[in-house]
Amino acid sequence: MQEVGEAWRSGQLRVGEEHVMTETLVEVLLRLRLDLPVHPSAHSSGAAPRAVAVVGAMEGDRHTLGALCIRLELERMGWQVYYLGADVPVEDFSAMQRSREAALVCVSFAPPRTGADMQRCVRILAEFYDDSSPFSLALGGYAAEEADFSALETPFAALGTFVSVEAFHRDLLEGFGIPGGVA
Secondary structure, eight states, X not given: OHHHHHHHHTTSSOHHHHXXXXXXXXXXXXXXXXXXXXXXXXXXXXXXXXXXXXXXXXXXXXXXXXXXXXXXXXXXXXXXXXXXXXEEOHHHHHHHHHHHTOSEEEEEOOTTOOXXXXXXXXXXXXXXXXXXXXXXXXEESGGGGTOOOTTOOOOOSOEEEESSHXXXXXXXXXXXXXXXXXX
């Protein structure tokens, strides 16, 4: 995936070629989803309710590979995921979070999105934040390398940025302090 992304950014791949590779990878990931090992809490009767997450790609983003990978990782960990897909208005992340009582909202940012786009997303979600339905916010994509939230006051239970699924998984479990399968 990284090689395809780098080839596309450097102009070695045409858009159509990148789309073919991306769609092939999406098909493979969705097929593998059926065989992924799942955290025991996802299917245990009498277990605590599963944690709920809302996942999707930022408005204007038609590329959903990053969001799909986060969806699969959360599902594997036992989360109930409401996957919104591509081109989701920021306000809809907030509405879905409240209506599903999600503990986590994950927004994917594909190039050419920047850290400024992430800051805008955080400001809008902070405006719509409801203290009676708290949640953590995870923002993913290459723009995370340049995002700076130090000047923003945010109401979120936690706020994190991630450039990879590995970093998301590590920081979700360790840095966010969110358990891997229960709310």
